[in-house]
Amino acid sequence: xxxxxxxxxxxxxxxxxxxxxxxxxxxxxxxxxxxxxxxxxxxxxxxxxxxxxxxxxxxxxxxxxxxxxxxxxxxxxxxxxxxxxxxxxxxxxxxxxxxxxxxxxxxxxxxxxxxxxxxxxxxxxxxxxxxxxxxxxxxxxxxxxxxxxxxxxxxxxxxxxxxxxxxxxxxxxxxxxxxxxxxxxxxxxxxxxxxxxxxxxxxxxxxxxxxxxxxxxxxxxxxxxxxxxxxxxxxxxxxxxxxxxxxxxxxxxxxxxxxxxxxxxxxxxxxxxxxxxxxxxxxxxxxxxxxxxxxxxxxxxxxxxxxxxxxxxxxxxxxxxxxxxxxxxxxxxxxxxxxxxxxxxxxxxxxxxxxxxxxxxxxxxxxxxxxxxxxxxxxxxxxxxxxxxxxxxxxxxxxxxxxxxxxxxxxxxxxxxxxxxxxxxxxxxxxxxxxxxxxxxxxxxxxxxxxxxxxxxxxxxxxxxxxxxxxxxxxxxxxxxxxxxxxxxxxxxxxxxxxxxxxxxxxxxxxxxxxxxxxxxxxxxxxxxxxxxxxxxxxxxxxxxxxxxxxxxxxxxxxxxxxxxxxxxxxxxxxxxxxxxxxxxxxxxxxxxxxxxxxxxxxxxxxxxxxxxxxxxxxxxxxxxxxxxxxxxxxxxxxxxxxxxxxxxxxxxxxxxxxxxxxxxxxxxxxxxxxxxxxxxxxxxxxxxxxxxxxx
Numbered sequence: 194x195x196x197x198x199x200x201x202x203x204x205x206x207x208x209x210x211x212x213x214x215x216x217x218x219x220x221x222x223x224x225x226x227x228x229x230x231x232x233x234x235x236x237x238x239x240x241x242x243x244x245x246x247x248x249x250x251x252x253x254x255x256x257x258x259x260x261x262x263x264x265x266x267x268x269x270x271x272x273x274x275x276x277x278x279x280x281x282x283x284x285x286x287x288x289x290x291x292x293x294x295x296x297x298x299x300x301x302x303x304x305x306x307x308x309x310x311x312x313x314x315x316x317x318x319x320x321x322x323x324x325x326x327x328x329x330x331x332x333x334x335x336x337x338x339x340x341x342x343x344x345x346x347x348x349x350x351x352x353x354x355x356x357x358x359x360x361x362x363x364x365x366x367x368x369x370x371x372x373x374x375x376x377x378x379x380x381x382x383x384x385x386x387x388x389x390x391x392x393x394x395x396x397x398x399x400x401x402x403x404x405x406x407x408x409x410x411x412x413x414x415x416x417x418x419x420x421x422x423x424x425x426x427x428x429x430x431x432x433x434x435x436x437x438x439x440x441x442x443x444x445x446x447x448x449x450x451x452x453x454x455x456x457x458x459x460x461x462x463x464x465x466x467x468x469x470x471x472x473x474x475x476x477x478x479x480x481x482x483x484x485x486x487x488x489x490x491x492x493x494x495x496x497x498x499x500x501x502x503x504x505x506x507x508x509x510x511x512x513x514x515x516x517x518x519x520x521x522x523x524x525x526x527x528x529x530x531x532x533x534x535x536x537x538x539x540x541x542x543x544x545x546x547x548x549x550x551x552x553x554x555x556x557x558x559x560x561x562x563x564x565x566x567x568x569x570x571x572x573x574x575x576x577x578x579x580x581x582x583x584x585x586x587x588x589x590x591x592x593x594x595x596x597x598x599x600x601x602x603x604x605x606x607x608x609x610x611x612x613x614x615x616x617x618x619x620x621x622x623x624x625x626x627x628x629x630x631x632x633x634x635x636x637x638x639x640x641x642x643x644x645x646x647x648x649x650x651x652x653x654x655x656x657x658x659x660x661x662x663x664x665x666x667x668x669x670x671x672x673x674x675x676x677x678x679x680x681x682x683x684x685x686x687x688x689x690x691x692x693x694x695x696x697x698x699x700x701x702x703x704x705x706x707x708x709x710x711x712x713x714x715x716x717x718x719x720x721x722x723x724x725x726x727x728x729x730x731x732x733x734x735x736x737x738x739x740x741x742x743x744x745x746x747x748x749x750x751x752x753x754x755x756x757x758x759x760x761x762x763x764x765x766x767x768x769x770x771x772x773x774x775x776x777x778x779x780x781x782x783x784x785x786x787x788x789x790x791x792x793x794x795x796x797x798x799x800x801x802x803x804x805x806x807x808x809x810x811x812x813x814x815x816x817x818x819x820x821x822x823x824x825x826x827x828x829x830x831x832x833x834x835x836x837x838x839x840x841x842x843x844x845x846x847x848x849x850x851x852x853x854x855x856x857x858x859x860x861x862x863x864x865x866x867x868x869x870x871x872x873x874x875x876x877x878x879x880x881x882x883x884x885x886x887x888x889x
Contacts, residue, residue, distance in 0.1 A: 195429070196285070196287070197376055197390070197429050198374045198375070198376045198390055198391065198392035198422065198424075199392045199420075199422040199424070199474070200429075202229075202231045203230060203231060204218065205218065205219060205230070205262070206218075206219075206259075207219050207243060207245055207259060207260030207262075208245055208260065208743060208745070208776065208778060208780070208802070208804060209776055209778060209802075209804030209805075209806055210776070210806060210831060210832075211258075211259075211721065211745045211747045211774055211775070211776035211806060212258075212671065212675075212719060212747055212750055212772075212774060213750065213752075213772060213774060213808055213811070213831045213832075214674070214675040214676065214750045214751050214752050214772060215671050215673050215674045215675040215719050215750060215751060216259065216671060216673030216674075216675060217259055218259060219243075219259045219260040219261055219262050220253055220256045220257060220259070220260070220261045220262070221261075221262045221264070222261065222262070222263050222264065223264045223265075223266065223480075224264070224265060224266055224414060224482055225482075225502065225562070226480075226482060226504045226506070226558075226560050227558070227560070227585060227587075228480065228506065228558075230262065230264070232418065232478060232480075233264060233266075234353070234368065234370045234372070234396040234398070234418070236279065236351075236353035236355060236368050236370045236396075237266045237267055237368040237370075237396070237398045237416070238264055238265075238266060238267070239265045239266055239267040239268065240263075240264070240265045241262070241263070241264055241265075242262075242263045243260060243261070243262055243263075244257075244260060244261040244262075244263065245260050245725070245741075245743070246639075246665045246667075246723055246725035246727075246741075246743065247617075247637040247639075247665050247666060247667025247668065247669055247722075247723035247724075247725070248615055248617060248637050248638070248639035248665035248667060248725075249261070249617075249665075250637075250669050250723075251617040251618060251619055251635050251636060251637035251667045251668065251669055252579075252581070252601035252602070252603060252617050252618070252619045253601070253619055253621075253669070254599055254601070254619030254620065254621035254622075254633065254635045254669065254670055255597070255599075255619075255621055255622065255623055255633060255635070255670035255671065255672040255718050256597065256621075256670075256671075256672065257619070257635070257669040257670070258669045258670055258671035258719060258720075258721045258747070259671060266366075266368075266398060266400060266414065266416075267355065267357065267366045267368060267400065268357075268364065268366050268400050268402060269357050269358060269359040269363075269364030269365040269366045269400065269401070269402060270357060270358065270359060270364055271359055271360060271361055271364065272358055272359070273358055274356060274357070274358035275355075275356070275357055275358060276354070276355070276356050277353075277354070277355040277356075278352075278353070278354055278355075279351075279352070279353045279355075280350070280351070280352045280353075281350065281351050281352075282348065282349070282350045283348070283349045283350075284346050284347075284348055284349075285346065285347055285348075285349060286345060286346040286347070286377065287343075287377065290339055290343075291339065291437070293337060293338075293339070293441065294441075295325075295335055295441060296324050296325075296333075296334065296335035296336075296440075296441040296442040297321050297322075297324045297325035297335065299440065299441060299442065300315070300316040300320070300321050300324065300442060301316075301321060303315055303316065304316055304321075320333060324442060329528075330445055330449075331445060331448050331449055331525060331534060332525060332527065332528070332534075333442075334441070334442055334443070334444055334445040335441050335442065336439075336441045336442075336443075336444075336445055336446060337441065338435075338436035338437075338439050338441070338446075338462045338463070339433075339436055341379075341436070341446045341462065341463045342378060342379055342432060342433075342436055342462050342463055342466045342467075343377045343378060343379055344377050344378075344379050345377075346377070347374075347375040347376055347377045347390075348375055349372075349373065349374040349375065350372070350373050351370060351371070351372045351373075352370065352371050353368065353369070353370035353371075354367075354368070354369045354370070355367070355368050359402070361404065362403065362404050363401065363402070363403050363404070364401070364402040365399070365400070365401050365402075366399070366400045367397075367398070367399045367400075368396075368397070368398045368399075369395075369396070369397045369398075370395070370396045371393075371394070371395050371396075372392075372393070372394045372395075372396070373391070373392070373393050374391070374392045375389065375390065375391050375392075376389070376390025376391065376392075376424070377390075378390045378424070378425065378429065378432070378466060379466065379467065380425070380467055381467035381468065384467065384468070386470065386471050386515065386546065387423060387471060388423075388424065388425040388426070388466075388467060388469075388470065388471040389423065389424075390423070390424045390425070390429075391422075391423045391424075392420070392421070392422050392423075393420070393421045394418055394419070394420040394421075395418060395419045395420075396416070396417070396418040397416060397417065397418075398414070398415070398416030398417075398480075399414070399415050399416070400412070400413075400414045401413045401414075407488075408487060408488035408489075408490070408491065409485070409486070409487050409488070410485070410486040410487075411484070411485055411486075412482070412483070412484040412485075412486070413482070413483055414480070414481065414482035414483075415479075415480070415481055415482075416479075416480045417477065417478050417479040417480055418476075418477065418478055419475075419476075419477050420475065420476040420477070421473065421474075421475055422472075422473065422474040422475075422476075423471060423472070423473050424471065424472050425465075425466055425467065425469065425470070425471060425472065426469050426470040426471055426472045426514055426515065426516040427465050427466065427469055431465075432462060432465060432466050435460045435462045435465065436462040439459065439460075439461075439462055443456055443459070443524070444456065444461070444524045444525075446461070446462075446463035446464075447463065447464075448522070448525065448534055448536075449534075450533070450534055452520070452522045452534075452536070453468065453519050453520065453521055453522065454521070454522050454523070454524050454525065454536070455521040455522070455523075455524075455539060455540070456524060457523075457539065461521070464519055464521070468517075468518075468519040469516055469517060469518060469519070470514070470515045470516035470517045470546050470547070471515055472512065472513070472514050472515075472516075473512065473513045473514075474510060474511070474512045474513075475510060475511050475512070476508070476509070476510040476511075477508070477509055477510075478506070478507065478508040478509075479506065479507050480504075480506045481504060481505045481506070482502070482503075482504045483502070483503045483504070484500060484501065484502045484503075485500070485501045486498060486499070486500045487499045487500070489565075494567075495569060496567050496568045496569035497565065497566075497567050498565065498566045498567075499563075499564070499565050500562070500563070500564045500565070500566070501562070501563050502560070502561070502562035502563075502564075503560070503561055503562075504558070504559070504560040505557075505558070505559055505560075506556075506557070506558040507555065507556075507557050507558075508555045508556050508557075509552070509553065509554075509555035510552065510553045510555060511550065511551065511552040511553070512550065512551050512552070513548075513549070513550045514547075514548070514549040514550070515546040515547060515548060515549075516546065516547045516549070517542065517543040517544075517545065517546050517547060518540075518542035518543055519542040520538060520540070520541055520542045521538075521539045521540040521542065522536045522537065522538055522539055523536050523537055523538075523539045524536065553590075554589065554590030555589075555590070556587065556588060556589040556590070557586075557587070557588045558585070558586065558587045558588075559585070559586045560583070560584070560585050560586075561583065561584050561585075562581065562582065562583040563581070563582045563583075564579065564580065564581035564582070565579070565580050565581075566578065566579050567579075573608055573609040573610075574606070574607070574608060575605075575606065575607035575608075575610075576604075576605075576606055576607075577603075577604070577605045577606075578602070578603065578604045578605075579601070579602060579603040579604075580600070580601075580602050581600065581601045581602070582599075582600050583597075583598070583599065583600075583601075583621075584596070584597065584598040584599075585597045585598075591679070592679065593624065593679070593680075594624075595623075595624065595625075596623070596624040597621060597622070597623055597624075597672075598621060598622060599619060599620055599621020599622060599632070600619075600620050600621065601617075601618065601619045601620070601621070602617070602618050603615065603616070603617045603618075604616050604617075609646070610643065610646050611642065611643050611644075611646045611647065612641070612642055612643075613639075613640065613641035613642075613643070613663075614638075614639070614640055614641075615638065615639040615640075615641075616636070616637070616638055616639075617636065617637045617638075617639075617667065618634065618635065618636045618637070619634075619635040619669075620632060620633070620634050620635070621633070621635075623672040623718070625672055625674075625679055625680060625681075626672075626682065626716055626717065626718070627682040627716060630682070630715065630716065630717060633670055633717075633718065633720075635667070635668050635669050635670055636667060636668060637665060637666065637667020637668065637669075637723075638665065638666055638667065639663065639664065639665035639666075639667075640663065640664055640665075641661060641662065641663040641664075642661065642662045642663070643659075643660070643661045644660040644661065644662065645657060645658065645659050645660040645661070645731075655733075656732060656733060657730070657731065657732060658731045658732070658733070658734045659729060659730065659731030659737070660729070660730055660731070661728070661729040661730075662727070662728060663726075663727045663728075663729070664724075664725065664726045664727070665723070665724070665725045666722075666723070666724050666725075667722075667723055668720060668721070668722055668723075669720075669721050669723060670718040670719060670720055670721070671718055671719040671721065671747075672718040672719075674718060674719060674750075674751035674770075675751055676751055676752075676753070676768060678710065678768070681710070681712070681713050681716050681751070681768060682712050682713055682714070682716040683712045684708065684709070684710065684711055684712035685708075685709035685710045686706055686707070686708065686709055687706060687707050687708070687709040688704070688706050689704045689705075689706075690704075690705060690706060690707040691704070691705050691707065692704040692705040693705065707764060708763075708764050708765075709764075709765065710765055710767075710768070711763060711765065711767040711768075713751075713767065713768050713769060713770070715770075716751075716770065717749055717770055718749065719747055719748070719749050719750055719751070719770075720747070720748055720749050721745050721746065721747045722745070722746045722747075723743070723744075723745050724743065724744045724745075725741055725742070725743045726741070726742050726743075727739065727740065727741040727742075728740045728741075735785060735786055735787045736783065736784070736785050737782075737783070737784040737785075738781070738782070738783055738784075739780075739781070739782040739784075740779070740780070740781050741779070741780040741781075742778075742779055743777065743778060743779075743780070744775070744776070744777040745775065745776040745777070746773075746774075746775050747773065747774045747775070747776070748770075748772075748773045748810075749770035749771075749772075750770065750771070750772030750773065750774060751768060751769070751770055751771075751772070752768065752769065752771055752772045752811070752812060753766050753767070753768050754766050754767055754768065754769050754771065754812050755812045755813055755814070756812055756813070756814055769812075771810065771812050772808070772810055772811055772812070773808075773809045773810035774806060774807065774808050774809060774810075774831065775806065775807050775809055776804065776805075776806040776807075777804075777805055777806075778802065778803050778804035778805060779801075779802070779803045780800070780801070780802050780803075781800065781801045781802075782798070782799070782800040782801075783798065783799045783800070784798050785797050785798070805830070806830055806831050807828060807829065807830060807831075808826060808827055808828065808829060808830075808831055809827070809828065810827065811826050811827050813825060813826060813827060821879065821887065823878050823879075824887075824889070835889055836889050837864070837875040837876070837884070837888060837889055838875060838876040838878065838888075839873050839874070839875060839876075840874045840875060840876050841873075841874050842870075842871055842872065842873060842874060843855075843868055843869065843870050843871065843872050843873075843874050844870055845870050847859055847870070847874070848870065855868060860877040860881075860882050860883055860884050861882065861883050861884065862875070862883075862884040863883055863884060863885045864884060864885065875888065876888065
């Protein structure tokens with residue numbers, strides 16, 4: 194991620210990537226409601242868990258293919274109020290920034306290139322020497338533009354307050370926090386306005402549990418944040434691009450007399466960073482949750498419970514831009530007799546800040562859920578069940594809200610605390626598909642054996658306190674099929690796509706229409722078959738080891754067909770659920786916990802993940818696979834880098850000493866220009882004696 198305050202949203206992948214077209218982000222549920230993980234303050238989190246295999250994610254149906262993250266926020270407890278205050282401060286800096294050549298060596302290299310081509314030298318020895326000696330930074334600058342626009346580090350701070358407690362009837366938990374993050378982009382302290390990159394966020398969350406009766410529990414969660422972002426009125430990406438492209442000897446960031454230089458048609462990176470005004474963005478969000486839980490044990494049967502949930506979330510943002518342009522001067526040509534710089538105005542700017550504002554539609558989410566759970570033990574038999582209905586509507590101002598609806602179920606059976614079996618299913622759908630094709634069934638099964646509960650393990654329990662083997666197999670889906678198309682089962686029509694002049698002379702021009710994207714028959718979601726085999730091992734009641742081997746096979750990946758001939762008459766090649774991909778790997782997790790003394794507790798964790806994916810079906814012409822197999826995108830890893838393969842550098846031994854031409858036994862390079870010693874030598878992959886685009 195960029196690390197820029199306000200634009201550093203995390204992008205989480207669970208067990209790698211198993212699609213090359215659809216969405217890859219997991220489903221994030223906060224207190225059971227789909228929410229943005231970046232909107233949750235860490236001080237309010239009670240627990241965090243990740244669902245990876247099909248047994249855990251099948252109930253989420255068309256949303257569970259990429260895994261599920263469950264976050265539970267802090268709740269109250271029976272007892273006296275506890276108050277916790279925590280303050281933390283951190284210093285952050287870029288992991289690495291490019292290091293650029295200094296001005297004097299830069300000019301020397303340009304002179305060498307000019308000499309090799311028998312062209313006049315652009316820079317005199319005097320200029321190079323004065324630049325190297327820092328003789329006059331105004332006339333002979335040596336600017337590191339990255340240093341000019343950035344600071345070495347930036348500070349962040351967070352202060353949080355947690356209050357929790359309650360009684361048998363009412364329990365409460367309140368979390369409030371304030372977060373401040375500063376960016377590394379420098380500001381000009383001489384300016385009357387503030388263009389420093391800075392993010393401030395205030396977050397509040399309150400969770401209340403009320404026992405309306407001995408069998409009825411009412412829960413209310415209310416949370417939200419207010420956020421203010423301040424930065425310069427310029428794109429950070431554009432700012433760094435200009436810093437990368439501007440030479441160190443072009444001109445200083447600002448002259449000693451206070452004027453700002455600029456090369457015509459080229460920007461001054463420091464000026465666009467600090468002298469062009471500022472940008473402010475305000476954002477706010479409210480999150481609500483209401484749940485009613487009823488124990489039905491006395492009414493129907495013991496162990497049976499019912500639950501109703503309603504949630505409403507709303508987000509909005511607005512922005513203000515106060516921009517301006519400074520006066521720019523041409524690059525100074527020297528100094529007069531009084532020592533003043535000789536330069537003239539190139540472009541007049543503004544003495545005042547402009548004004549602009551705007552707002553976004555934001556987004557709204559409404560969620561409804563009704564569920565029943567059952568859990569009961571009959572001697573050595575443990576029986577648990579879940580049946581759930583939910584529906585979700587997310588409106589971000591698009592053509593139509595995103596909607597999901599479905600039911601889910603889970604049944605588990607355990608015998609003698611040793612043997613476990615579980616069946617899960619999700620039957621749910623999405624509005625993104627045609628009627629009759631919107632719902633799918635996603636089942637999974639899981640089996641487990643807790644070997645440490647067997648009698649033959651009793652002599653070893655002091656060492657091996659836990660030994661469990663488990664496995665799961667199931668089907669899940671991904672309705673975020675990618676391609677930036679909604680309702681892809683519908684054919685689109687493009688208006689004003691070309692017309693015709695009717696009549697004589699210039700005539701009367703009438704615009705036309707044409708077919709856009711072709712509707713996809715039997716459009717469906719991506720389907721993933723997940724297999725997982727796991728081992729859980731506990732040693733000496735202090736070390737837990739978990740090992741998982743997994744494999745995923747994904748099909749019906751939504752891609753644009755590449756082998757449909759133009760004679761078929763399509764203006765745009767149609768899409769189809771055609772792609773396939775595999776993903777497999779190994780996970781190992783270690784968790785060590787030890788109470789050393791009554792006042793000292795030691796805990797550490799470590800994890801290792803190895804993932805390997807492969808695209809098993811991607812629509813491409815047979816000629817590619819047959820004639821140029823190294824150019825095929827099938828049966829290779831996703832996101833494989835393409836291009837020429839470097840074999841090293843050309844040396845003087847690769848050229849004829851008399852003619853200076855490339856030796857006859859080496860392939861001819863047609864990548865542009867004449868190769869010389871020191872140029873990159875590329876592999877002739879098809880052995881045709883030529884290095885060109887066919888070798889990529």
